[in-house]
Every structure is written in C-alpha cells, then in structure tokens.
Amino acid sequence: MSKMNRRDFLKSIGVAGIFVAFNQAISGYKKVGSNFLKKVVGTTYKPPVQGASFAMAIDVGACIGCRRCEYGCILENNIPEAPSNMHWIDLFEMTNETPVTSVENMPPVNGVIDYVDSPKEDHWYLSFNCFHCDNPPCTPVCPTGATYKDEDGLVLINYDICIGCRYCMTACPYNARRFNWWQPEHSPSRISPIDGSVVPLNEEVPLRVRGVTEKCTFCVHRVRDGLQPRCVEVCPTRARHFGDLNDPNSEVSLIVKNERTIRIRENLGTQPHLFYFTRGVKWNDEGEKL
Amino acid sequence: MSDKVEKLLRPIKYTSREFYPFILFLATITIVAVYAYTRQLSRGLGVTGLNDITIWGIYIVNFIFFIGISHAGIAISAAVRLFKSDLYKPIARIAEILTIVSLTMAGLSIVIDLGRPDRSYLLIVNYLLRFKESPLIWDITAVGTYLTLSSTYLYLSLRRDFKITSERVNGWQKKFYEFLIPSYEDEEHSTVDRISFWLSVTILPVMVMVHTTVAWIFALLGSRPLWFTAFAGPYYIVAAIASGLGSVVVIAAIMRKIYHWEEVFDPMIFKGLSNVSMLTTLIYIYMMLAEQIGALYAGPEAEFLVSYEWLFGSFSSIFWAMTTLGLIVPFLFLLYQAFKPGYVNINVSAVMCTLLVIAFWFKRYMIIVPTLSIGIQEVGIYTPTWVEISILFGTFALPILLYAILTKILPLMELEEH
Numbered sequence: 186m187s188k189m190n191r192r193d194f195l196k197s198i199g200v201a202g203i204f205v206a207f208n209q210a211i212s213g214y215k216k217v218g219s220n221f222l223k224k225v226v227g228t229t230y231k232p233p234v235q236g237a238s239f240a241m242a243i244d245v246g247a248c249i250g251c252r253r254c255e256y257g258c259i260l261e262n263n264i265p266e267a268p269s270n271m272h273w274i275d276l277f278e279m280t281n282e283t284p285v286t287s288v289e290n291m292p293p294v295n296g297v298i299d300y301v302d303s304p305k306e307d308h309w310y311l312s313f314n315c316f317h318c319d320n321p322p323c324t325p326v327c328p329t330g331a332t333y334k335d336e337d338g339l340v341l342i343n344y345d346i347c348i349g350c351r352y353c354m355t356a357c358p359y360n361a362r363r364f365n366w367w368q369p370e371h372s373p374s375r376i377s378p379i380d381g382s383v384v385p386l387n388e389e390v391p392l393r394v395r396g397v398t399e400k401c402t403f404c405v406h407r408v409r410d411g412l413q414p415r416c417v418e419v420c421p422t423r424a425r426h427f428g429d430l431n432d433p434n435s436e437v438s439l440i441v442k443n444e445r446t447i448r449i450r451e452n453l454g455t456q457p458h459l460f461y462f463t464r465g466v467k468w469n470d471e472g473e474k475l
Numbered sequence: 476m477s478d479k480v481e482k483l484l485r486p487i488k489y490t491s492r493e494f495y496p497f498i499l500f501l502a503t504i505t506i507v508a509v510y511a512y513t514r515q516l517s518r519g520l521g522v523t524g525l526n527d528i529t530i531w532g533i534y535i536v537n538f539i540f541f542i543g544i545s546h547a548g549i550a551i552s553a554a555v556r557l558f559k560s561d562l563y564k565p566i567a568r569i570a571e572i573l574t575i576v577s578l579t580m581a582g583l584s585i586v587i588d589l590g591r592p593d594r595s596y597l598l599i600v601n602y603l604l605r606f607k608e609s610p611l612i613w614d615i616t617a618v619g620t621y622l623t624l625s626s627t628y629l630y631l632s633l634r635r636d637f638k639i640t641s642e643r644v645n646g647w648q649k650k651f652y653e654f655l656i657p658s659y660e661d662e663e664h665s666t667v668d669r670i671s672f673w674l675s676v677t678i679l680p681v682m683v684m685v686h687t688t689v690a691w692i693f694a695l696l697g698s699r700p701l702w703f704t705a706f707a708g709p710y711y712i713v714a715a716i717a718s719g720l721g722s723v724v725v726i727a728a729i730m731r732k733i734y735h736w737e738e739v740f741d742p743m744i745f746k747g748l749s750n751v752s753m754l755t756t757l758i759y760i761y762m763m764l765a766e767q768i769g770a771l772y773a774g775p776e777a778e779f780l781v782s783y784e785w786l787f788g789s790f791s792s793i794f795w796a797m798t799t800l801g802l803i804v805p806f807l808f809l810l811y812q813a814f815k816p817g818y819v820n821i822n823v824s825a826v827m828c829t830l831l832v833i834a835f836w837f838k839r840y841m842i843i844v845p846t847l848s849i850g851i852q853e854v855g856i857y858t859p860t861w862v863e864i865s866i867l868f869g870t871f872a873l874p875i876l877l878y879a880i881l882t883k884i885l886p887l888m889e890l891e892e893h
Contacts, residue, residue, distance in 0.1 A: 268521070269521065290776065290777050290780065290849055294776070294780070322696065322697060322698065325608040325609065326608070326609050326610060326611065326695075326696075327605065327609060328598055328601075328605055328609045328611040328612050328615070329594075329597040329598060329600075329601045329605065330601050330604055330605055346594065346597050346601075347590075347591065347594075348589050348590070348591045348592075348594045348595055348597055348598070349520070349589050349590020349591045349594075350585075350588065350589055350590070350611065351530045351531065351588075351590070352609075352611055352692075354527070354530045355530050355531060355693075355696060355699065355847070356696050356698070357698075358697070358698030360527065360528065362527075363527055364520070364527060364530070364590065365519065365590070366519055366520050366521030366525070366526070367518065367519045367521040368518070368519055394591075395519040395590070396519060396520065396589075396590025396591040397590060397591060398590075450698070453697050453698055454697075
C-alpha cells in the first residue's frame with residue numbers, strides 16, 4: 186500500500202461511480218416499471234377499504250348442498266360456462282364419517298363433486314372457494330406480480346399482466362384457482378338456474394381472456410361498496426357469513442369469537458380467512474328446515 | 476499434426492449422403508410440432524391434457540429434463556481446465572455444445588408452457604419487483620447467467636479454431652469463419668486462456684445453483700407432497716449429473732462411429748464418464764429409496780397417497796419399468812465395466828446410457844404428474860394429447876437437428892495443442 190498512483194485512483198472513482206449510477210438506474214427503473222404497468226393495465230378494482238380484513242365463515246351444519254352459491258357466483262362474476270365448466274366455488278359431498286380435519290388433499294379424497302340430490306342422509310357439504318389467506322403461498326411465487334394481496338385482505342389477480350405460467354395454481358394448497366384453458370365464451374344474457382330469470386353480463390367484473398388464471402375475489406366489486414358477496418346473499422339457509430375481522434361487532438368476528446371454528450390445513454401456516462364451524466344439523470332428510 | 480487437423484475438420488468440409496435425409500426427417504418432426512404449437516396458441520392450452528388439478532405436464536417435465544442434460548457440458552470442460560485432465564479434452568467441446576443446445580430447449584419448454592407467451596416480456600419489465608420473492612424469477616436468473624457464461628466460454632475457446640478453420644477452407648466458408656472472429660489477434664491466446672480459467676471457476680458454482688433453483692421451484696411449495704423436501708436440490712443435481720454425462724457418452728459414441736474418430740477418443744474417456752454416471756445413478760437410487768420409505772412409513776395422508784400411486788397404483792408400471800430397465804440394468808452393466816480392468820464396451824455403454832437418459836425423463840414425469848393428481852376422481856386424470864406428444868417429439872428432434880447442424884459449423888475439438 187505504498188502509493189496509489191493516479192490511474193488506480195481514477196479507476197476506483199470510476200468503479201464507485203458505476204456502482205452509484207447502477208443503483209440510481211435501478212431505482213429509476215423501478216418507478217418507470219410500475220408507471221408503465223399502470224398504463225398497460227385495464228383490470229381495475231375499487232380502492233381497498235382502509236383498515237378492513239375481510240373474512241368468511243361457513244356453517245357446515247346448515248349447508249344443504251343446494252349449490253345456489255355456486256350458480257349465483259357464476260352469474261355475478263361473468264364466469265364462462267363454455268367451453269369449460271368453470272366455477273369458483275367447489276362444493277363437496279362428504280360422508281358423516283369424514284372429519285373436516287382429515288381434509289389433507291385438495292380436493293378431499295372422500296368428497297364427491299358431482300352429485301345430484303341433496304341433502305342426503307349421513308352426508309354433509311363442504312364448500313371451498315379462495316381462502317384469501319393472511320399468508321398466501323400463491324402471491325409471492327408470481328413472476329410478474331399479477332396476483333397480490335391487497336390491503337383489506339383480498340387476494341386479487343390482475344388479468345392483464347398474468348402470463349399463464351400457473352405457478353400460483355401449484356402453490357395454492359386449496360385448489361382455489363382456475364385457468365382459462367380455452368377462450369371463454371359469454372352469452373350476453375344468461376338464464377339463472379336459481380329462479381329462471383335472465384341475467385345480463387355484470388359490467389363491474391372484468392372479462393377474462395384465454396390463458397390467464399382467475400379465482401374467487403370475495404366479490405371485490407360488492408364488498409368494497411359495503412355489500413355482501415353474492416354467495417352469502419343467495420344462501421337459503423344462511424350457512425355463509427361475511428364480514429370484517431378487524432371490526433369486533435361484525436358477524437364474522439362474533440362467530441370467530443363465540444363459536445368453535447376450524448380452518449383447513451392450518452398446519453401450512455397460510456392463516457386462511459375462511460372459517461368453518463357448525464351449530465348442528467339444521468335440516469331433516471327431506472331437506473326441510475328444522 | 477496437419478493430418479489430424481484435416482481429420483477433425485472432416486465434418487465441416489465433407490457431408491455424407493446420409494446426412495440430408497436425416498436432417499429432413501428431424502425437420503419433419505419439428506414442423507409437425509410447430510403445427511401442434513400453433514394450434515395450442517390459437518385455441519388455448521385446453522388442447523393439452525392438462526386441467527385445473529393436473530396443472531403442469533409434459534412441458535414442465537421437458538424443462539427439468541433439459542436443464543438436467545445441460546449440466547454435463549460445461550461441468551466436463553470446466554473440470555478439464557481446472558484439474559488439467561487432458562484425457563477428457565477431446566470431448567469437452569462436444570459437451571459444451573450440448574449444454575448450449577439443451578439450455579435453449581429448456582427455455583423454449585417454459586415458453587411453450589405459458590398460457591400467454593405474448594406477455595413474457597413482463598418477466599423482464601417486472602424483474603426487479605419480483606426478484607426478491609418468486610422462485611421462478613430466481614430460476615430464470617440462474618439459467619440466464621448460465622447460458623450467458625457458457626456461451627461466452629464456448630465462443631472464446633472457439634475463436635482460435637475458427638481462425639485455423641478459415642485458413643483451411645475456401646470460398647463463402649472462409650468468409651463466414653472470418654466474419655465470426657472480429658479483431659482476432661494471434662497473441663490473444665494467453666488472455667483468452669486466463670479469461671476462460673476464471674470463467675470456469677465461476678461457472679461451476681453457477682451450475683450447481685441452476686439445478687438447485689429448478690428444484691426450488693417445486694421444493695418451496697409447502698403443500699405439494701414429495702415436492703416439499705429439503706434435499707430437493709441435491710436430489711435434482713445428482714439426476715442432472717447422471718443424465719447429462721449419460722447423454723455425453725451417447726453423443727460421443729455416435730460421433731466416434733460416424734466420423735471414424737476411433738483414435739481421437741480414447742476408450743478410457745467412455746469408461747470414466749460411465750463410471751461417474753454409474754456412481755450418481757447409485758446415489759440417485761438410494762435417494763429415491765430414502766424418499767419413498769419416508770413417505771410410505773410415516774407419511775401424512777397426501778405423501779402416502781402419492782407414494783402409493785408411484786409404487787403400486789396407476790403410475791406403478793412407469794415407475795417399475797423406469798427403475799429396473801432404466802436405472803438398475805444400466806447401473807449393473809456400468810458397475811461390471813468399472814470393476815473389470817481394461818474392459819470398455821463403448822457400444823453397450825452407449826445403449827445403457829440411452830436407457831439411463833430415457834429413464835430420467837420418465838423420472839421427471841413421475842415427479843410432476845403423480846403429485847398433481849392425487850386424491851381425485853375423474854377430473855384430474857392426466858393423459859397427454861396428440862398436441863403434447865407431437866411437441867414432445869419435436870422438442871427432442873429440434874435439439875438433435877440443431878446439434879447436427881452445429882457439427883457442420885463448429886470445429887468439434889481444439890484443433891491445435893497449446
């Protein structure tokens with residue numbers, strides 16, 4: 186270290202300069218990148234409700250497996266019925282011997298998804314949609330940032346920057362995500378299987394394109410306006426409950442506080458926002474309310 | 476000396492009559508695959524056998540497979556340079572070209588798998604935002620670094636040989652090779668050698684990371700049985716070394732035969748490569764045993780179901796055929812060859828290594844598909860469609876085609892001793 190000649194000195198200045206410039210470039214790039222994205226993106230959601238943490242609680246004893254939630258959801262969220270039979274809510278028919286805690290696989294090994302009559306004796310019904318986890322495994326793996334967790338606890342997808350790698354689908358422990366394997370087809374007016382009425386396409390929900398992932402949004406366009414999700418609204422037995430966990434007086438908070446609730450696959454540390462509980466069976470074998 | 480150079484340049488200067496139908500054959504398969512892919516592009520990924528349960532299939536299998544194959548090349552040539560093992564020098568470049576070709580195919584497989592390949596530029600636009608979280612981005616980084624370093628390495632070592640080649644060919648070929656070496660100086664060897672040395676020092680750890688990050692794509696998903704293991708990195712690396720060296724044995728044996736390079740390739744090269752391949756296969760069988768025992772004996776329900784499907788269920792025929800024919804039989808032969816002094820049977824070694832490579836493709840199939848199809852009824856059963864099968868054949872025809880064309884362009888060995 187006897188002496189540093191001018192050339193070495195200039196070299197070190199140069200290296201330091203390049204380092205600083207690189208950092209500057211990166212931070213500038215980050216800003217440019219996100220601005221650029223905002224311009225490209227067409228999928229927009231309403232701004233998140235500050236301080237909220239939305240959650241759902243399902244009374245598996247009250248559920249009669251009528252699947253009104255499933256069809257209501259399909260109509261509300263413009264889910265294409267053709268060419269693939271897609272639905273965001275999965276409803277499994279389980280035998281009485283299957284405890285909820287044994288649901289280690291998605292979909293449950295003992296669950297039957299294609300059934301005709303319900304409710305059946307010695308059966309119960311388990312409903313899955315996106316669990317909107319507090320610690321979602323699906324969002325960090327996304328290589329483009331298309332799926333993200335918003336401030337009010339909703340896990341959402343930006344359909345415009347999804348590249349369709351389906352990594353989030355393999356990461357999801359609950360098989361909540363669906364892929365547009367084909368070009369989705371929409372008819373402008375659809376007939377509701379619930380009451381036979383004609384339902385037009387919902388303008389508040391963006392249509393998806395072929396090759397992107399989609400899933401339950403907790404009806405983001407409704408809940409951010411203070412409404413209930415569609416599946417909660419159409420449930421005839423009031424098996425589904427929705428609310429804000431951060432509000433101690435909301436329905437969900439009271440259920441979580443007062444009832445014995447479980448969540449599916451809690452061992453994975455995902456902290457799902459879908460709670461299951463039961464207040465006992467509420468219907469007889471003929472499907473009549475007790 | 477000059478005779479030797481002539482002999483090594485034979486693939487570049489002369490092309491046999493059988494070469495063209497062979498190229499045509501491969502090109503036909505590739506064109507069928509391109510047609511299948513355009514169909515997938517225009518109609519959507521629904522033309523494959525994939526569904527919302529079995530989300531990934533043959534394309535991802537191909538991706539892992541080609542990343543595995545790519546391991547042999549630079550590993551061999553970096554080892555040649557770092558440990559100065561002159562015995563393996565003749566095959567170093569053959570292996571390097573294999574690395575470049577198979578890395579290209581791995582990247583292509585990922586693009587084929589995308590639902591929206593038109594948006595893949597977003598991987599670059601959002602790179603810095605996603606780098607800290609997404610294992611897929613880590614993998615793209617590792618593979619990109621690996622491809623850049625290894626192609627630089629290959630090009631640097633090729634410059635001198637391009638020069639020698641350009642002196643020995645005429646016409647447009649001469650112009651072509653001179654075009655490939657801009658600002659070539661006769662004194663650059665010592666600099667190039669120094670750069671290549673440090674490149675090979677850098678490439679070896681990058682190579683380990685490449686396959687580790689590929690393993691992490693799967694091994695970091697806590698909910699997927701048999702993917703979520705701590706030893707996924709070593710497990711994948713061992714498979715990569717075994718299948719990569721196996722494919723180098725196959726390619727070198729074919730070259731030796733068709734270009735009559737019997738005295739250029741010392742038979743001991745084949746013995747040495749097969750020995751490493753044999754040893755890694757043994758380690759791999761051991762790791763597989765460890766994995767299955769864990770899943771079967773104490774496994775949670777999901778692990779148990781997948782393992783049961785592997786060993787006794789709907790995937791058992793693939794599994795047992797792969798294990799016995801593809802792993803144990805080659806292993807036994809290569810073991811026999813390793814322990815019999817002075818005995819090398821190159822032809823049988825090549826056949827056995829082919830079996831090994833095919834077995835490792837099916838092993839990757841076993842990694843991906845059973846895990847993604849457990850505990851389901853009709854909905855998740857995955858059968859590849861003709862689109863996937865044609866693309867599969869295409870992704871095997873295309874690298875062979877590329878390789879065959881590259882043998883006509885690149886000198887396959889260092890033409891002059893230093």
